[in-house]
Amino acid sequence: MTNKNKTVVRSMDILNLFIEHTELTFQEIIELSEIPKTSVYRMLKSLEEMEFLEKGPDAKYRLGMLFLKFGHLVSSRLDVRKIAYPIMKDLHNDVKEAVNLVVRDGEEAIYIEKIDEKQKVRLYTAVGRKSPLYAGACPRAIFSFLPEHEVKDYLDSVELKSYANGTITDREKLLVKIKQEKEQGYTISHSELENHTSAVAAPIYNHLGEVVAGLSIAGIEANYQGENVDRFARKLKKATAEISRQLGYEQL
CATH class of the missing domain: 3.30.450.40 (GAF domain)
Known part of the structure; x- marks a missing residue:
């Protein structure tokens, strides 16, 4: 598996967490995904920039507006x-x-x-x-x-x-x-x-x-x-x- 593919798979692992959880903190995502902290941070930034996720004023992550559009x-x-x-x-x-x-x-x-x-x-x-x-x-x-x-x-x-x-x-x-x-x-x-x-x-x-x-x-x-x-x-x-x-x- 290439690094690119691994990143995509791990990003999907993070997104799949939100099937069962409405919102999650940075630490909760690390614990649930079992992905290294630095990788989670990098992927969350990318997912947020692409509107797959959004970070609220309470520092919790939720599914972004892009999912509403696709849905x-x-x-x-x-x-x-x-x-x-x-x-x-x-x-x-x-x-x-x-x-x-x-x-x-x-x-x-x-x-x-x-x-x-x-x-x-x-x-x-x-x-x-x-x-x-x-x-x-x-x-x-x-x-x-x-x-x-x-x-x-x-x-x-x-x-x-x-x-x-x-x-x-x-x-x-x-x-x-x-x-x-x-x-x-x-x-x-x-x-x-x-x-x-x-x-x-x-x-x-x-x-x-x-x-x-x-x-x-x-x-x-x-x-x-x-x-x-x-x-x-x-x-x-x-x-x-x-x-x-x-x-x-x-x-x-």
């Missing part, structure tokens, strides 16, 4: 997936195309659920895969429906890279696309993340009216033309409206 993220993602899954299943059985669920993960979207049992041609998407927010209908189902200042800040901070023949890498063209998608209430992509594939997607909102996820129907490009797009969009928006409703969203 909220995990909870919200589990809630979305749990509510969405049966609705995704019904939608998949209806359209026989892949149905994907994504949530935001920083500057990317991460796929947290996928159902494609009845789809004849399997796509590149997989649970755990990440994609940039600006590329592909499902990630853009989140991105296009963010507040304008968030869209601008994001575009100011990232380089628009090409992933397939249809990836939009021109900022002005992307802004026009986002405006159009916001007006129509759904997103559509052709060969943006993988050539010869298409998707139609729509946003999912929480009880605060914030977009928290995107749901898509995806498949080979030939199936996403003309009336099929309208049909998929209609069924998709019905599904996302129901998921949003179960998350507490009340549409005005």
Whole structure:
């Protein structure tokens, strides 16, 4: 075991103490962890700086705000997936195309659920895969429906890279696309993340009216033309409206 790995393991040993203890003094951490005093001191300083732990005015250590942030993220993602899954299943059985669920993960979207049992041609998407927010209908189902200042800040901070023949890498063209998608209430992509594939997607909102996820129907490009797009969009928006409703969203 390398020194780096040993430090990580020992730091986790310290954090695990707080599963059973709400607060601990420096000396109590030393006694419970059986780690040398100098090592405990060094690790506590690092954990405090990273907000994993916080030290109160009484000199006792407690779990820091970072755990609240992570806990909220995990909870919200589990809630979305749990509510969405049966609705995704019904939608998949209806359209026989892949149905994907994504949530935001920083500057990317991460796929947290996928159902494609009845789809004849399997796509590149997989649970755990990440994609940039600006590329592909499902990630853009989140991105296009963010507040304008968030869209601008994001575009100011990232380089628009090409992933397939249809990836939009021109900022002005992307802004026009986002405006159009916001007006129509759904997103559509052709060969943006993988050539010869298409998707139609729509946003999912929480009880605060914030977009928290995107749901898509995806498949080979030939199936996403003309009336099929309208049909998929209609069924998709019905599904996302129901998921949003179960998350507490009340549409005005």
